[in-house]
Amino acid sequence: MITHTFVVDPKTMQPLASRIWEQYEWATLPVDQEELVIEYIATACEILVNVGLPPQGVTSPGGFGGRTLEFYAKAAGEAVRQVTGAATPYFFQRVEANGERVETPVWYADRAQGTAVGEIIAATGDWTGSWTGYGEVDADRYITADLESGRLVELIEARQPAVLCSHWQGFYGMHNEDRAGYRAFQTVVRRLRERDPRGEYTRWRKCSEITDYACMREMAHMEVADGVIELDLPVRVPELTLCLEGEEIRAISVEGEALERVSTRADSRSGRYWQEADITWAVFDPKERRVRVEVLSGL
Structure with missing residues (x-):
């Protein structure tokens, strides 16, 4: 978090006398010292703010917080919010390299305040050299040359967030001459573009x-009656997307402004809608907490 190794005193930045490590002993955070943990994470965030890189969330050094996840979510949210004012900060701790479903959990959602903490879960292993810099490097583990298989293909076909995990050591830290991990990642990016050249299924x-959208969805409230959808959105995000099933849609407006109808998924952008079979997708940027969507359907 601050050192990736020894836990330090956030006031003096000197290692504790116990010489405990962030990624080992602090896998179980001291839940009886909440103020200390918040201060510790906030100090890490302040370092980034001081060099012009205000964080929206935190990444865990190794096992940091992994055995006290609920407490970690609370402390990370408070710390980031304290430093940056972000209403919906996130933290990254877990990796799920198998399975077709990858959650984006939302912690401590407060509709009244419009605050929550999102959790980003990586969905791949690190096949770009890993944390040692000398681990496996294999673009095919993500997506094969024929574009038909690999972990990312599994996730994309399952319509799941495809969050990659890597380390700078594998990218170029230990390989500045050949940059093996970085070149493998470039291959992955190129293959993804070849598989979906129009950006219909991957962006x-x-x-x-990703976590802001999950927080929005978790806290959104919807009422539907007589072709009108009333949304209450404590959290607002760009490109909010509604999925409407059923009759042919003739027109959609958001707060009185008509959305443009387009014919393909590739043309979808904010302010537009398109149809596939009996499903209509409407995309827009909500400007206020309460949003009125009017749908004209039928022949």
């Missing part, structure tokens, strides 16, 4: 964008 997103 690059920051971790904070």
Whole structure:
């Protein structure tokens, strides 16, 4: 978090006399010292703010917080919010390299305040050299040359967030001459573009964008009656997408402004809607907490 090794005193930045490590002993955070843990994470965030890189969330050094996840979520949220004011900060701790479903958990959602803590879960192993810099390097583990298989293909076909995990040591830290991990990642990016050249099913997103959307969805409230959808959105995000099933849709408006109808998924952007079979997708940027969507359907 601050050192990746020894836990330090956040006031003096000197290692504790016990010489405990962030990624080992602090896998179980001291839940009886909440103020200390918040101060510790906040200090890490302040370092980034001081060099012009305000964080939207935190990444865990190794096992940090992994055995006290609920407490970690609370402390990380308070710390990031204290330093940056972010309403929905996130933290990254877990990796799920198997299975077709990858959750984006939301912790401590407060509809009244419009605050929550999102958790980003990586969905791949690190096949770009790993934390040693000398681990496996294999682009095929992500997506094969024929574009038909690999972990990312599994996730994309299952319509799940495909969050990659890597370490700088594998990218170029230990391999500055050949940059093996970095070149493997470049291959992955190229293959993904070849598989979906129009960006119909894959779009690059920051971790904070993924977790912000999850927080929005978790706290959104919807009422539907007579072709009108009333949304209450404590958290608002760009490109909010509604999925409407059933009749043919003739027109959609958001707060009185008509959305443009387009014919393909590739053309979908905020302010537009498109249809596939009996499903209609409407995309827009909500400007206020309460949003009125009017849908005209039928022939």
